[in-house]
Amino acid sequence: MAKSLGDVIIDIEKCKGCELCIDSCPQETLALAPRINQKGYHYAVKVQDNCTGCLNCALVCPEAIISVYRKIVK
Amino acid sequence: MSTIPNFIEIPVNPEIAQKEFEVYSKPSTLTDKPFHYCPGCGHSTVHKLLMEVVEEMGIQGDIVGVAPVGCSVFAYDYLDIDMQQAAHGRALAVATGIRRMLPDKLVFTYQGDGDLAAIGTAETLHAANRGENILTIFINNAVYGMTSGQMAPTTLEKMVTTTSPFGRDVSTQGYPLKISELLAMLPGVTYVTRQSVHTTANVRKTKKALRKAIELQQEGKGFCLVEVVSNCPSNWKMTPLQSQQFIQEKMIPFYPLGDIKTPEGK
Ligand SMILES: Cc1ncc(C[n+]2csc(CCOP(=O)(O)OP(=O)(O)O)c2C)c(N)n1
Numbered sequence: 001m002a003k004s005l006g007d008v009i010i011d012i013e014k015c016k017g018c019e020l021c022i023d024s025c026p027q028e029t030l031a032l033a034p035r036i037n038q039k040g041y042h043y044a045v046k047v048q049d050n051c052t053g054c055l056n057c058a059l060v061c062p063e064a065i066i067s068v069y070r071k072i073v074k
Numbered sequence: 075m076s077t078i079p080n081f082i083e084i085p086v087n088p089e090i091a092q093k094e095f096e097v098y099s100k101p102s103t104l105t106d107k108p109f110h111y112c113p114g115c116g117h118s119t120v121h122k123l124l125m126e127v128v129e130e131m132g133i134q135g136d137i138v139g140v141a142p143v144g145c146s147v148f149a150y151d152y153l154d155i156d157m158q159q160a161a162h163g164r165a166l167a168v169a170t171g172i173r174r175m176l177p178d179k180l181v182f183t184y185q186g187d188g189d190l191a192a193i194g195t196a197e198t199l200h201a202a203n204r205g206e207n208i209l210t211i212f213i214n215n216a217v218y219g220m221t222s223g224q225m226a227p228t229t230l231e232k233m234v235t236t237t238s239p240f241g242r243d244v245s246t247q248g249y250p251l252k253i254s255e256l257l258a259m260l261p262g263v264t265y266v267t268r269q270s271v272h273t274t275a276n277v278r279k280t281k282k283a284l285r286k287a288i289e290l291q292q293e294g295k296g297f298c299l300v301e302v303v304s305n306c307p308s309n310w311k312m313t314p315l316q317s318q319q320f321i322q323e324k325m326i327p328f329y330p331l332g333d334i335k336t337p338e339g340k
């Protein structure tokens with residue numbers, strides 16, 4: 001069966017820690033880092049290696065800072 | 075806050091994160107400037123969607139926007155297209171001028187509820203009634219965001235704001251105004267829809283609505299209004315996630331989503 005392997009790159013310096021991406025991710029791939037960025041926000045990062053590239057996080061991210069990748073492997 | 079105790083950040087996988095596998099990235103029609111909006115604010119999401127549509131339709135050089143007074147007063151800093159900023163409430167008057175001087179351009183206004191439905195009601199109503207070939211994107215967050223959360227015409231009954239500290243009392247402060255339904259009654263108005271951006275499904279629908287409205291503009295079909303039921307976490311005194319829930323539980327029951335008027339005859 002074809003499998004969808006996904007990945008995300010988040011521009012963490014522009015993240016405002018709103019958590020909308022985290023809430024929208026069906027895989028619980030994302031969480032807020034305990035560290036903060038230069039603006040003082042906890043930023044979203046990948047904490048599980050299980051992204052499917054479903055796009056949900058990128059759709060809801062108000063800042064448009066999540067790039068999503070999807071590779072279909074047979 | 076969902077920071078986790080045993081925090082391990084997973085690095086980017088170079089096998090997958092390659093250009094050929096990219097399925098989403100920020101539209102090139104947005105500038106690099108970070109939005110000044112508060113965390114989780116719907117203004118940012120709608121800016122993003124609008125610019126995705128502009129990029130996909132290849133109309134970056136053909137569309138002119140009018141920014142309002144309100145939190146989105148600096149919209150022109152982010153939307154990488156020709157923009158003009160109008161005095162509070164006057165966006166549709168300015169847009170009418172632009173549209174008439176540059177009849178080949180697509181013209182839109184981007185306005186909050188205070189701008190569109192309070193101080194600018196006359197401009198809004200008459201531009202719609204003239205059937206101006208303009209798209210209005212209307213962000214309904216039920217408060218005056220920029221000036222720190224005063225009651226707006228769209229504030230819900232019993233909703234607490236800085237100028238309705240005991241909740242909006244309709245007996246003295248009037249009823250929340252469904253301006254989209256009002257405008258839909260006018261013959262010059264072609265397409266009126268109410269959408270939201272509080273879930274992934276709604277984000278997709280809002281983008282579709284924006285695309286449809288711009289296509290109708292290309293066909294010269296008259297006035298179009300895309301209302302987006304949005305949030306103002308800062309002045310609602312909520313986290314972004316709580317504000318999404320408030321939209322679902324309180325805003326949408328009063329401001330139901332979906333098409334109000336379509337050229338196909340709804
Ligand atoms: C003529 C005039 N009157 C009042 C103001 C003050 N003012 C600035 S923004 C605003 C309300 C904006 O609210 P809204 O249109 O709902 O936009 P939001 O900030 O919520 O996006 C007001 C009353 C002004 N700038 N100009």
Ligand code: SF4
Nearest residue numbers: 025051052054055057
């Ligand atoms: S693309 Fe989908 S699975 Fe991957 S992080 Fe985003 S929401 Fe989660």
Ligand code: SF4
Nearest residue numbers: 015016018019021061
């Ligand atoms: S949705 Fe965007 S801004 Fe919000 S936490 Fe996620 S990456 Fe950061």
Ligand code: SF4
Nearest residue numbers: 111112115145219306
């Ligand atoms: S005050 Fe409200 S509407 Fe304005 S940017 Fe902040 S959250 Fe958005």
